Amino acid sequence: MIYFNHAATSFPRPPAVLTAIQASLTQPPQEPGRSGWEDPLMECRRALMGLFGLEDPLRVVLTASATLACNQILRGLELPPGSHVITSCMEHNSILRPLAAWADQNQGEITYLPLEEDGSFSSGRIRAAVRDSTRLLAFTHASNVTGVLFPMEEIIHLAAERSLPLLIDASQSVGLVPLDLGAISSPVFVAGAGHKALQGPPGTGFFVMAGPDVLKPWIAGGTGVHSLDRTQPPMLPYRLEAGTPNTSGFAGLRAGVLQVLEQTPQVLAAHRCTLAQTLVGDLPTPWRVVSPNPEGDYRTGVVSLSHPEKSPSEVGLMLQEIFGIETRWGLHCAPLAHQHLGTFPQGTLRISFGESNTLEQVAILKDALFQIGMS
Amino acid sequence: MKVLSLIPLDDCLGSTHSVRCHLDAAMTEEAMRRLAEGGRLEYFPHFPRPFFRVDHPAHFIAQGVLGNDHFRLTYLKQYKDAVREALQTIFSESEPCQDCRTCS
Structure with missing residues (x-):
């Protein structure tokens, strides 16, 4: 075949990924705050940081998929009713559907920008589409249909210029096309899948946050820390990660990311x-x-x-x-x-x-x- | 030859159903021609594996390879009953499948 x-x-998964998953499942459980003393999730966060030029691993939130990451970001921003969001016609349903659900519930408006005649995306169209009510820009980094790359450095610059939060769906590009978030002043969120170019297992995803820390938790529940708190603890990443994590999956993802960084x-x-x-x-x-x-x-x-x-x-x-x-x-x-x-x-x-x-x-x-x- | 099961296939398209029809034996040329009776058969024996496509008057398209124990059926949702009846007629030994999510 x-x-x-x-x-x-991705297929086949690298041997290092399989080895890491097996080791995670056959050795005594290590889950921060729940079991053991080591923190394999933090190791995964550190590996992912290397892809984005970030220094704080607590700005890496681990999720079960890029879709869940997009949902957490969108819902966590708590955009006011009647807000306007700018996105593109090339988005995956991981962006389209959460946006549509938000718009339906909040009288929101969405502008879907087209590609140019030559198949490229022009950031100039964003500039022209911004309104006083615009509260979010949400764009894929690379289309999963044509592979076209969006000019993300320009878009990041534009978002910062207008102080607009920016959600980037990097599911197709992460591990292939670098994004440097090291010197970002406005809120930028990059969502990614762990099982594509990063070669981790299915059921792994993440998002990274640059700029101001503005997200509210979308899901609440056990974190393994601050058990006395009545609501979700305020510190990252626990504020945005509730429930038992996919420790073995993230062990595999870490191995995949390290291989990508090496190659x-x-x-x-x-x-x-x-x-x-x-x-x-x-x-x-x-x-x-x-x-x-x-x-x-x-x-x-x-x-x-x-x-x-x-x-x-x-x-x-x-x-x-x-x-x-x-x-x-x-x-x-x-x-x-x-x-x-x-x-x-x-x-x-x-x-x-x-x-x-x-x-x-x-x-x-x-x-x-x-x-x-x-x- | 019997139909063992119809397994839904996710093809991302909203308007049609695609299912994989599993048989209890490998598809033969004779079975293919029986499937094509009354319909239009396109047969490509020159491919590395002989491929067929049948556009059937019972509103389905069947596509597959001779020698496989399965082929794909595609049809519009409103014709699912007609497709099921046609399959039972064509594969006369067919028994109604009990666990078919597509037909339920």
Whole structure:
């Protein structure tokens, strides 16, 4: 089997990740405040800090997924009723649905900014969309449909200039495209998934906070510390982490992050970019790249394809059943992106590369696409 | 040949159902042609594994590979009863599946 679905989840996991998970489960439990004396969660936070140029591990909040991280951030901001939020049409449902739920409950307004003609995102559109009532900017760092990278340094600068909180969904980019949050003055939150490019296990996610500490807890419960407090303890990260943590999962995530840091995000991204460029540079007829990335920047390794006659669902099945190639077809939990790109309702065939893929595998994929395309 | 189960597949699309139809034996060319009776068959024997697609008048599309013990069915939600009846007719030994979430 050839696996080209790394944007969904990584495969195979590195041996170091498996070893760390097994060690966590077979050695006496170490859960801060609950059992043992060591703090493996803090080790995971420290490893994650290394990806963002942060110094305080208590600013890293561990969650079960990027979706839960986005929910905690959005709900924790307690935006006033009637507020306005600016986001984009390329967002995943992990942003779209929490925002929609918030808007429905709070008479909120949401502006969904489009991409430019060349497939890029322009921060100038944010500038034009900001109102007096705008209280949050929420953007993906990299689209999980086309792989396009948002100009996040510009967006961070703009948010700081307007003193607006910024929520960044870095699920597709973390571990590949660095974000330096070391000198941030306004509230910036970066949510990430642990099981994609960071190669940790499913059920791990996180968010990091830069700038002022403004979040209220969304979930309340046991923390293992300050048990006498009637409500959630005020200190980080306990204020925002309630319930027994996925200690073994975060042990695996730490191992994955350390491997990424050792290999460096730049090298890992360059590998994905090379594979993606090899695919799109000589794509068999009659395939089309959906919204090609400007300047061929495929650092996240995500490419969406379409065929003029065959549905993505049919092609995905053919690749799977005939050629043993795993891809992902459909809407990729990003319905607005497909409405914007003209690929709704069938979606696209998404190819997403990872560290385990090779140029030889890309050649096999291209041959399979050629055969299917001509059938 | 019997249908053992219909397993729902998540394909991210809201308008259609996709299920994997599991059989008690490998799909043969004869079974494929029986499945295609009255419908339109596209057959690709030249692929590394022979692939078929059937557009059936009972409002479903069946796609799969000969030699596998399963194939995929796609249909609009409103036709689920018609699809179920057609499957039971085509695979005459089929028994109504008891634990099929799609049909319930």
